[in-house]
Amino acid sequence: MAQKPSIPKGTRDFTPTEMVRRNYIFDTIKGVFQMYGYMPVETPAMENLDTLLGKYGEEGDKLLFKILNSGDYLSKVTGDDLSARNSIRVTGQISEKGLRYDLTVPFARFVVQHQNEITFPFKRYQIQPVWRADRPQRGRYREFYQCDVDVVGSNGLYNEVELIQIVDAVYRKLNINVVVKLNNRKVLAGIAEIIGEAERMVDITVAIDKLDKIGLEKVNLELAERGLSQSAIDKLQPILALAGSNREKLAMLSDILKDSEIGLKGIEELTTVLDLSESVDLNTNIELDLTLARGLNYYTGAIFEVKALDVEIGSITGGGRYDDLTGIFGLNGVSGVGISFGADRIFDVMNQLELYPENVTAATQVLFVNFGTREAAYCLRLAATLREAGIRTELYPDAVKMKKQMAYADKKGIRFVAIVGEDEIKDNSITLKNMLQGDQKTLSMDEVINLIRTSV
Template sequence: MAQKPSIPKGTRDFSPVEMVKRNYIFDTIKEVFQLYGFMPIETPSMENLSTLMGKYGEEGDKLLFKVLNSGDFISKVRDEQLQERNSAKLTTKISEKGLRYDLTVPFARYVVQHRNDINFPFKRYQIQPVWRADRPQKGRYREFYQCDVDVIGSNSLLNEVELIQIVDEVYRRLQLNVVVKLNNRKILAGIAEIIGEAEKIIDITVAIDKLDKIGLDNVNKELEEKGVSAKAIETLQPIILLSGTNAEKAAKLKELLADSEVGMKGIEELETVFNYLDKLDVKTEVELDLTLARGLNYYTGAIFEVKSKDMEFGSITGGGRYEI
């Protein structure tokens, strides 16, 4: 009996009914992006590994799909290198390309490569598939689409405000009830500084970012395993669990981070965004959430995620400010 054909785990076929629904969503998103002056680009499915590696942190690098070099790629590898069984070292000998993990790093590469042909500030959107060598599970696939929108060449905090307006408009058109979670990486850097663990900012943000998935006890356990001191972990608890209105949280943060210049700068940036939003007709709830960390290392300022208020699900939109 012939074996029934199948597809790789973590990938999907889409029926005509599903495609009609998905195209409606994509078309709605594109309309809003264009309404705010963003123009489309596309980049290749593959990027050089030299472009991709080191941009997503140690954990992210492990999730990159590597593409084997063409031809007899193994012939240039010495026998002792094969016997060493070091996959990280071997990969550099047999693979120079990888499938894109997201659309942000390819966009940064695009801007650097084409900077003489771009008028700044440059507002682009991009809707293409990405690939991650992650463990497939409910709501998490190895191949999926991302809908990205970015502004480059402007330092104005109005860009953050406009992106929140875009989120508000998209989800209102799609009739989805969501909340925008907002934070700032400078605040997280300030927190790491005042608890005496500034050099472990990456370990701290990666752990905090998992809070809603693994719970506080497991976050603390991970921090301990990463070498964060028990005193620092204890000091961290009331900070990341601050409650109250956005204004009340900001006021408390000013007290806690008074001795951190970078932390105070982050608070100032967030307050500026909230002040602008107060003057606009944004219907979507925007909440200051200090547990929001966004594990990717390239963020440098405001970070945000969008979550459904009607069902338990991971973030359905995320992003932030980053320097390139």
């Protein structure tokens, strides 16, 4: 017996019903993006490895999927490298490309490459899959979609507030209760400075970013393993434990960071974002979270994460400001800020909470029964008329028993079956059967259209 086919761990197939639901999520997010003036772009699934490497930190680099060079990919590898098992050197010789890890770094490359064709500030959205060689688990996949929105070429903190407004609008439309977690990398730099470990900010942020996942004890252990002194770890504890309202946290933090210029700059930016956010009508709460670090190295200012309140799952949206991401590709001084909606986690949340509206469907609304060649040819014209009226319509392709055709309509959730035989052709009418209620009526075409439209 042939082995049953399978797909790689961390990837998923999606049925037609699931795709309809996913498209509802994509369309909702896309619609909000467009309302704020963002325009779509796309970039290739693969990028040159030198575009990707070194942009996500040491751990991120390990999660990049590398693509083997075409042809004899071992032709440039020496026996010494193979025998020494020097994987980093060998990888550089056998692989020049990789699957994109996120949409932000490819976007920075796009901006630099097309800088003479775009208008700054440049506002773009991008909805495409990304790949990470992560350990698959609930809510974490190796292939997943990101829905990114970014603006580059502007330093204004109004952009951060606009992103919070976008988050609020998207989740209000999707009916998901969320909280926006907010922090600032300058504050984290100030904390690292105050505890005497300014040079180890990356180590600190990578560790404390895992606080929700592994707990404080393991975070402290990792900090020690990364070389932080016990004195620095001890000084960090009360900062991570700060509690109270956003304003109270900022006040306490201002005192803690009074001797750190960069830390006070971060507090100033947080205060501005919170002040501006209070001036607009938001349904979503914003919570200052000093443990939020966003482990990616390119963030330099405000950082965001969005958590669903009614489901235990990781963040479903995240992002932040990057002051010079394009600088790594030769275009200096172009600040940007953006967020990414994790479509697959949003999909999981909506499935678990059953949040889809009843009318979210791409299912056929009307199925014409096929009685034979003459009747089917006549029904083709009727089906075309219904489609022009915006009604999703099928003609059953084979003249088989009525029972089989009705079973097909029932399994696909088709609400109406149109029966057109000799009598209907003669009277220029359609007998329409309601599969939910079981009744049927003989109607004109206009009556059929009106009935189906009012039954949505």
